[in-house]
Amino acid sequence: MTNTSASPQMPPARGRFVLLLAFGAFALGLDAYVMAGLLPQVADDLHVAESSAGQMVTVFTLCYATAAPVFATALAGRSAKAVLACALTVFTVGNALTALATALPVLLAARALAGIGAGLYSPMAAATAAGLSGPERRGRSLALIMGGMSIGTIVGVPLGVLLAEHTGWRGTLWLITALGLLALAGITLLPTTPAAPPPALRERLRILADGRVAGIAVVSLLGGVASLGLYTYLAPFLADAAHTTWTVGPMWAWGAGGVLGSLLIGRIVDRTHQPFAIVGCILALLTAAHLLLPSAASAPWALAVPLVVWGAAGWALQVPQQHQLIAAQPEQAPVAVALNSSAVYLGSAIGSALGGSVIAAGLAPATLPYCTAALALLALVLHLTVVRRAGRRHAADTNQTAPDPSASQAG
Known part of the structure; x- marks a missing residue:
């Protein structure tokens, strides 16, 4: 006889999918917070004041905020897999351009692009994780996504600053770019859910x-x-x-x-x-x-x-x-x-x-x-x-x- 009183468990495959989404959130958490620690190096390398270089944090944050509702609405008819892949592509390209930036305007444009990708990925990853897990485990799945971002902060930021001390701030940005590519590869393993009508x-x-x-x-x-x-x-x-x-x-x-x-x-x-x-x-x-x-x-x-x-x-x-x-x-x-x-x-x-x-x-x-x-x-x-x-x-x-x-x- 089947025990119907046991609490529902998330299928192992879906649990792995949630972990893949959390890995992408880890890359976002690192990118969102590490730039403040790299500010002096960036300013010195680009020959600008720290107050000017600090605008890269503001640009990233504002684009993160504004991208989420705009693009989530505009892409509502796409599958979650397609939206997440698009978000990570934009995020990765933005970080690669940041690593290549040689002037402040290019740097700010690159940080804006990375912020747009991050703002599109984060809420879609949370909603997708909640959908994969079901109501009975929704809280834990959402926590894994937030946990990925927080671990990116406490583990990734010190490592990113340490790496910059040996390779320069661009080395840290190339690391984030590589993490974005790995997360993008993981998204390709997600199941393609039917697209909801816009x-x-x-x-x-x-x-x-x-x-x-x-x-x-x-x-x-x-x-x-x-x-x-x-x-x-x-x-x-x-x-x-x-x-x-x-x-x-x-x-x-x-x-x-x-x-x-x-x-x-x-x-x-x-x-x-x-x-x-x-x-x-x-x-x-x-x-x-x-x-x-x-x-x-x-x-x-x-x-x-x-x-x-x-x-x-x-x-x-x-x-x-x-x-x-x-x-x-x-x-x-x-x-x-x-x-x-x-x-x-x-x-x-x-x-x-x-x-x-x-x-x-x-x-x-x-x-x-x-x-x-x-x-x-x-x-x-x-x-x-x-x-x-x-x-x-x-x-x-x-x-x-x-x-x-x-x-x-x-x-």
Whole structure:
């Protein structure tokens, strides 16, 4: 007799497919964060100011954010395999051109191209992983994708910077290009799923106007401002609050928390089936961690605690957020997840810009975490009010349209 009580397991082949998608996310995570560590070398090689070379990070981030909804909508009729292959091709070409760039305009154009490919790949990979795994293991599959990105940060970024010290910054870009090619080869092994019909313009506008989707996206944006935005100014914060220029240890602590959070959050979501409550807890932890950073900065061991919590909360946030979006728009999951991805990276760009502005205006870098804590708290308030109300309305509408079981049993 077959044991029907056992929990469903993902077929091994599908599990391997999810790992292939996570490998591509690893390459994206490395590319998104390593350029900040290569900034001095790039500026010196191209004979430009570091502030000018730093625009390559802004260009990548903004293109990442804007590419996700535009191309996910434009390519909605293509198979997931075709879209992922196209995304990795653009990403790989962009990084190869970055490695070959000899002038700032070419560098910025190449980083824009890489950002477009990354912005197209990330949400499609998440939606594809969720579709391959099924509802019962969706959280773990989404966590693997986020885990690939976080591992690319904590493992790939230090290795990339170390490689650049021996081969120059272009050597690191050639490494990322090679990783992109390997990920592209892995995508060819994915099954070709039937192409969904492209959503009509009215349907696309309905998704954008969905109060629940919009609320979740705003919370993700504020989370990106608070979490990823502050990361850009971790070095100035440490110099002001801890009186140290040593950033490797704190970055490792933040990255270790990111890996821990992104790998554990999937199991938590799958076991509790409460993504809304989990998001609330994560935002509360993010707020507390940022509030503790200034006071803990004087002691290295004490500083590690809020850094790890901050990294874990920041990276864990997007898995339950994506879970909520897919539940809200199951028929248009790639478009909805793409909007969330855009919100996160727009938040990163806004956070970097605002952080630089307030520091330039005279705010001490040591107090910057108080500002980001306020933004995280605002995200928590919106989550507990706007998103909650939208979710209740959605549930009420679903109950009204659901068939009455008693009606089918009558007669």
